[in-house]
Amino acid sequence: MPKMKxxxxxxxxxxxxxxxxxxxxQAGKQHGMIKRSNKFLRNARGTTTLSAPDAKIIKGMMPYAR
Structure with missing residues (x-):
């Protein structure tokens, strides 16, 4: 059987x-910062983990991820 892509x-x-x-x-940090609150920008720093339903979709698209 061939490898999955x-x-x-x-x-x-x-x-x-x-x-x-x-x-x-984090979502919402690509452009339009002027209209976002400082609290939003502060909380959207770094990375986050996806919720379980979203993670299930992504794991289906990445068959060989750990």
Missing amino acids: TKSSCKKRFKMTASGKVKSA
Whole structure:
């Protein structure tokens, strides 16, 4: 049986943690910062883990991630 392909968009945007959760960048930080509150920008720093239903979708697109 041939290897399954990983979605290129997913491998660029998501990483897996050692415990198997999906790590991604915070949403809403690409442009339009002037209209966002300082609290929003502060809380959107760094990375976050996806919720379980979203993680299940991404894991289906990344068959060989840990």
